[in-house]
Amino acid sequence: MNGQMMSAPLLISSLITHAARHSGDVPIVSRRIEGDIHRTTYSQLHDRARQMAHALGGLGVQAGQRVATLAWNGYRHLELYFAVSGSGAVLHTLNPRLHPDQLLYILDHAEDQVLFFDLTFLPLVEAVAGRCKTVRHFVAMIDKDKMPASKLPNLLCYEDLIAAQKPDFVWPTFDENTASSLCYTSGTTGNPKGVLYSHRSTMLHTYASVMPDAIGISSRDCVLPVVPMFHVNAWGLPYSCAMVGAKLVLPGPALDGKSLHELIATEQVSFAAGVPTIWLGMLQYVEQNSLSLAPLQRTIIGGSAVPPSMMRSFEDGYGIEVIHAWGMTEMSPLGTVCRLRQKHLADPLDVQHARLEKQGKAVFGVDMRIVDPQGADVAWDGKSQGDLLVRGPWVVQSYFGPDGAQPLVSDETGAQWFPTGDVATIDADGYMQITDRSKDVIKSGGEWIGSIDLENVAMAHPAVAMAAAIAIPHPKWDERPLLVVVRKPGTEVTREELIEHYKGKVASWWVPDDVVFVDAIPIGATGKMLKNKLREQFKDHRLPGV
Numbered sequence: 001m002n003g004q005m006m007s008a009p010l011l012i013s014s015l016i017t018h019a020a021r022h023s024g025d026v027p028i029v030s031r032r033i034e035g036d037i038h039r040t041t042y043s044q045l046h047d048r049a050r051q052m053a054h055a056l057g058g059l060g061v062q063a064g065q066r067v068a069t070l071a072w073n074g075y076r077h078l079e080l081y082f083a084v085s086g087s088g089a090v091l092h093t094l095n096p097r098l099h100p101d102q103l104l105y106i107l108d109h110a111e112d113q114v115l116f117f118d119l120t121f122l123p124l125v126e127a128v129a130g131r132c133k134t135v136r137h138f139v140a141m142i143d144k145d146k147m148p149a150s151k152l153p154n155l156l157c158y159e160d161l162i163a164a165q166k167p168d169f170v171w172p173t174f175d176e177n178t179a180s181s182l183c184y185t186s187g188t189t190g191n192p193k194g195v196l197y198s199h200r201s202t203m204l205h206t207y208a209s210v211m212p213d214a215i216g217i218s219s220r221d222c223v224l225p226v227v228p229m230f231h232v233n234a235w236g237l238p239y240s241c242a243m244v245g246a247k248l249v250l251p252g253p254a255l256d257g258k259s260l261h262e263l264i265a266t267e268q269v270s271f272a273a274g275v276p277t278i279w280l281g282m283l284q285y286v287e288q289n290s291l292s293l294a295p296l297q298r299t300i301i302g303g304s305a306v307p308p309s310m311m312r313s314f315e316d317g318y319g320i321e322v323i324h325a326w327g328m329t330e331m332s333p334l335g336t337v338c339r340l341r342q343k344h345l346a347d348p349l350d351v352q353h354a355r356l357e358k359q360g361k362a363v364f365g366v367d368m369r370i371v372d373p374q375g376a377d378v379a380w381d382g383k384s385q386g387d388l389l390v391r392g393p394w395v396v397q398s399y400f401g402p403d404g405a406q407p408l409v410s411d412e413t414g415a416q417w418f419p420t421g422d423v424a425t426i427d428a429d430g431y432m433q434i435t436d437r438s439k440d441v442i443k444s445g446g447e448w449i450g451s452i453d454l455e456n457v458a459m460a461h462p463a464v465a466m467a468a469a470i471a472i473p474h475p476k477w478d479e480r481p482l483l484v485v486v487r488k489p490g491t492e493v494t495r496e497e498l499i500e501h502y503k504g505k506v507a508s509w510w511v512p513d514d515v516v517f518v519d520a521i522p523i524g525a526t527g528k529m530l531k532n533k534l535r536e537q538f539k540d541h542r543l544p545g546v
């Protein structure tokens with residue numbers, strides 16, 4: 001017997017209609033590529049999103065077709081989030097940090113029909129436009145008087161498209177399983193793979209994200225997503241903020257410490273989100289200039305492991321709570337968030353800190369396991385490591401496209417799980433800690449050495465700006481760790497001092513065999529260290545005594 005309640009589909013358009021109706025006057029502040037600060041509200045944004053939805057129809061975009069963006073975090077990009085998905089088409093956010101050849105591959109693979117872009121990316125668009133097979137219209141996201149002189153075919157002006165339409169578009173109702181948006185993985189191994197989200201998966205992810213033990217935002221927050229809207233939908237924050245009616249501050253192209261600090265101070269940002277590499281820059285800027293970070297109260301950091309030293313800088317130096325989170329494109333992205341339970345509040349401070357350094361507990365909706373190579377469950381004792389598997393309504397089922405691989409594995413009951421490629425421990429209270437990506441693991445004498453632990457220890461040294469631990473082939477032990485270090489400007493530290501720094505902090509057989517100093521560590525399109533590049537660079541490195 002079915003229940004007798006309304007069956008209203010979960011649709012992304014409901015987020016903006018709700019925000020406009022119930023939080024219509026809440027500001028959305030954007031730093032534009034023009035350099036100025038732009039202000040709008042949820043109510044005005046709703047009108048413009050509906051004008052854009054009409055315009056998309058005028059461009060011939062049909063339900064299910066892909067509309068691509070190459071854009072920073074800004075109000076026009078946000079309008080497209082609602083206009084494209086809300087009207088039944090699929091928003092495909094492209095990562096401009098990818099190599100043009102990779103972008104071209106993704107544009108063709110997704111069969112994008114229209115490409116919206118910020119002027120910053122005009123040269124990139126011009127470089128690929130002649131070669132991409134399906135894009136029919138290029139739209140510059142800029143005022144009419146700033147339209148560039150360009151040979152792009154069918155180049156349209158965003159503001160012209162909006163101005164020609166009325167804000168009376170009626171959002172269609174359709175099946176909540178309809179595709180809403182598309183993100184490609186960064187493709188550090190092989191070609192990027194498309195993850196196609198649905199309205200249902202996005203809405204459930206949004207409900208779960210805003211819960212207090214998850215991202216935890218409310219209508220009293222002013223939220224600064226530094227994480228790009230081209231990277232896993234800025235961790236869903238554009239949707240979450242609309243759901244709760246939070247003020248949004250969108251940083252545009254200016255992601256340097258000074259610009260971010262300025263926005264935090266002038267817009268009274270209470271909550272910010274970003275990857276560790278972004279916060280390294282901002283912390284350095286505020287430290288060097290003896291600035292305060294008030295009114296920021298909380299920051300959620302993920303995408304890579306947060307170095308404990310960064311947590312201490314935020315918390316002890318500025319009184320800002322750091323919330324460590326883990327996820328991936330295949331998970332929309334939220335998987336776990338680290339928050340203390342009631343019983344942990346009685347723990348000594350150092351025990352609390354150690355717990356908060358973990359990636360945290362599964363958000364309701366995500367189920368997880370750790371397994372050995374035979375697929376058997378590994379104990380949740382906080383020590384035993386295993387391959388991390390997940391499942392849930394916002395976890396990928398299969399990759400996009402005719403060649404879309406089916407990545408899931410079945411357990412003995414037939415239930416399907418997504419193998420994350422991460423290696424982790426889970427403790428008795430359910431707190432998960434990533435020790436490595438499976439391809440970054442250092443295997444010494446048949447045992448795993450956690451490269452993240454080695455990096456965290458190095459990062460705690462006052463002279464270390466960035467550190468990566470990578471595996472180097474070893475005749476006796478198979479592999480041994482090499483530490484690659486970028487020194488902070490104006491500091492000195494030797495190989496011997498760094499090796500000494502490990503004593504007593506990790507098992508003696510984990511201590512790196514060698515340290516090399518470099519000017520920079522290669523960073524990928526989503527802000528992560530490219531350890532495969534480092535392994536290639538140092539493949540002929542001879543460890544001492546070998």
Ligand code: ADP
Nearest residue numbers: 232302303304305325326327328329333434526
């Ligand atoms: P995103 O960077 O948004 O998480 P990607 O799909 O690009 O999405 O990368 C996912 C991978 O990033 C994870 O499988 C994991 O290896 C790594 N990762 C994400 N968050 C963390 C974290 N908090 N700690 C350690 N690794 C993380």
